[in-house]
Amino acid sequence: MSTRSQSPLPVPRDRGLESLEPQPTRAAAHIVLVHGRQGSGRATWTHADYHIFWPNWLVDDIKNAGVFTWSYDSTVKYYQSAASTVTIDNYSDNLLADLSDMREKTGSCDLPIFFVAHNLGGLVCANALIRTLQKTEPDTKNVAEMTRGILFLGTPHEGSDLAKWADLFAIFLGIEKGSGAQKNIKFLMTDSTKLRELSENLAALLRRRNESGDPMQKINVVCFWEERSMKILKAK
Template sequence: MGNELHLLTEEPQRPTMDIVAVHGLNGHYMDTFTDKSWFAPATMWLKDLLPEKIPGCRVMSFEYDASVNSMSVANVRDSARSLLEHLKDKREDTIYADVPIVIVAHSLGGIVIKQVFFGTPHRGADAAQWALMAEKIGHAVFHTGQSAFLRTLERNSEDLYKISEDFRPISANYAIVSFYEEYAYNILGKVIVDKDSAIMGLPHEQKMMLSGTHTSMCRFSKSDKQFDAVWKRIKRAATGVSRP
């Protein structure tokens, strides 16, 4: 698996914004944001629903190796640099020079890049919770210590503290929406990322609970009413910082 920024929509003639999705731990650039129902076709809301609500948007999803048992030595900052370089290449065309960028990040993805957050563990979470969730989702054997990302996500991680402290002085320049999960993950009996960790506590930060678990909170079907709240906040984020 290499790092790649996938274009999910056709290039608009008159672009209004770039929307970039970043998956989380053990995630996938498509599956993380895809609702798979037993009684309806799968819905990948980034490409199937967003273009209808935000005309002129160009939607991309970043692929990087965030597997818990990966042998990659890349860390959060390496992945962030890779994403920025790929995005720079995508925006070389002059028609994108002044187009705003909105980042939609789930979980670990919000540590890699911070603007719009879905259950991002700003203060970390217990390593056991991440391990159990990754094993359940990825059907992979969990090997302690192999993933640099997993070590970063642990509560009280020094890397996580440094990243958060680096971001705080410049956070006022960005519109920020933090979504947190409502329901416990069934194999744990509690949420993966609690509200205290999912919210940064910034003055201009918008906060909203989404009805779902840590994995289902970023998947929407065509009939999901929560999608309205999400796409509207993505659209607002593109206009800049909203002060209280």
């Protein structure tokens, strides 16, 4: 029987970067978990039946790593919601700003970064790395330079046909045409030009880093996808 403690550490905040360590100490690496659409820094990583927040295990098992969740408003319930006015570029810029600010304040800009990202969160992370190429701030560029690994969980790199259903629901919910919410839905479609460009730019970045000959520049990538069928609508 596992001896792991199931008592939760402080609940991550609804927005921004949150350390999962009660008393953060100098770490050797940063692990950042980024949730996906309709998720949160708590619910996405919590087992629905047993109510276990498994990122706590990372804190227990990887003693020399600083573990964080990064949360953002990814919900779209009605057109007035905050997520309805924010695009994926805004999400990515906020992630970069929060990470670079934390690392600068804690004097940890020399530490490697590993992302664990679910669904839309994977695209937010990938887009953040690409957007650093357009930035001039050293602390912001440092986030990409020190990224050493990304674990993608169910990230739709090639888009999702479900986004077309979401587009229809957006009309039904009254989401304004041209709003951030609608742009994000369009972005996730299988025929999205922006998503295709992001995938191509990410592949080019990974190729350039991994073929540089410098092992410290390599970004390790692991992808997981769900293969079981999913009911879109389930009546109780």
